[in-house]
Amino acid sequence: MNQFFEGMSPLLQGFWWIAIIASAIFIVQTVMTFMGADSGADGINADFDGNLDDVDAPFQMFTFRNLVNFLLGFGWTGVTFYDSISSGLGLVLLATGVGVVFVALFFLLIKQILKLAEDNTFNINSLIGHNGDVYLTVPGQLSGKGTVQISSKGSVHELPAMTRGEAIPTGSVVKVESIKEKILIVNKIS
Numbered sequence: 001m002n003q004f005f006e007g008m009s010p011l012l013q014g015f016w017w018i019a020i021i022a023s024a025i026f027i028v029q030t031v032m033t034f035m036g037a038d039s040g041a042d043g044i045n046a047d048f049d050g051n052l053d054d055v056d057a058p059f060q061m062f063t064f065r066n067l068v069n070f071l072l073g074f075g076w077t078g079v080t081f082y083d084s085i086s087s088g089l090g091l092v093l094l095a096t097g098v099g100v101v102f103v104a105l106f107f108l109l110i111k112q113i114l115k116l117a118e119d120n121t122f123n124i125n126s127l128i129g130h131n132g133d134v135y136l137t138v139p140g141q142l143s144g145k146g147t148v149q150i151s152s153k154g155s156v157h158e159l160p161a162m163t164r165g166e167a168i169p170t171g172s173v174v175k176v177e178s179i180k181e182k183i184l185i186v187n188k189i190s
Contacts, residue, residue: 011078011082011088011091012078012079012082014078015074015075015078015079015082015095016075016079017075018071018074018075018078019071019072019075019076019078019079020075021071021075022068022071022072022074022075023072023075023076025068026068026069026072029065029068065106066103066106069099069102069103069106070099070100070102070103071099072099072102073095073098073099073100073101073102073103074095074096074098074099075095077094077095077098077099078091078092078095081094081095120153122152122153122155122157124159124179124182124184125179126152127150127152127159127176127179127184128176128177128178128179129175129176130150130151130152130175130176131150131173131174131175131176131189132148132149132150132151132161132173132174132175132176132184132186133148133149133150133171133172133173133174134146134147134148134149134161134168134169134170134171134172134173134174135147135148135149135158135170136170137167137168137169137170138161138162138163138167138168138174138186139162139163139167140163140165140166140167140168141163141164141165141166142162142163142164144162145160145161145162145183146160146161146162146163146168147159147160147161148160148161148174148176148184148186150176150184159182159183159184160182160183160184161174161183161184161185161186162180162183162184162185162186163185163186163187163188164185164187165187165188166188168186168188172188172189173188173189174186174187174188174189175187175189
């Protein structure tokens with residue numbers, strides 16, 4: 001190893017050490033992620049006791065993973081462009097810029113992955129205030145059940161419905177006023 005670094009400038013040695021160490025840590029993090037041993041890629045886990053359930057943050061800027069991503073881009077850019085850029089300051093600025101781009105790319109990747117984790121399960125209580133179409137006549141005065149077709153999160157549901165008013169014929173448009181024991185309580189829209 002000493003022969004490899006022999007004759008290198010301190011700046012190039014620094015870039016190499018940063019690149020090697022950051023790459024090793026990145027590989028370990030990647031293997032842990034694919035094995036399921038990673039605690040989360042979003043960076044909102046902490047090493048202390050506290051309630052982070054209410055944190056509305058898809059991405060934390062200052063995490064160990066982001067530091068590794070930054071150093072990965074920084075180190076390898078410095079190694080790659082050392083012979084092409086004669087100015088040490090210019091090389092450090094370029095390497096810093098690429099490190100920031102690595103963190104930004106990771107942010108965009110995590111943002112896209114978190115979109116896959118959206119909860120799109122059907123919740124009947126979310127239908128209050130929504131409009132639907134009567135599929136089977138809804139009897140009046142809460143005397144029986146009809147059926148209403150209603151759209152929620154891109155899918156159509158046929159649900160039992162009742163009304164406090166007069167009977168509502170098939171094809172009428174109704175608004176969900178409340179929900180009682182998984183039955184929609186609806187009113188006809190004039």
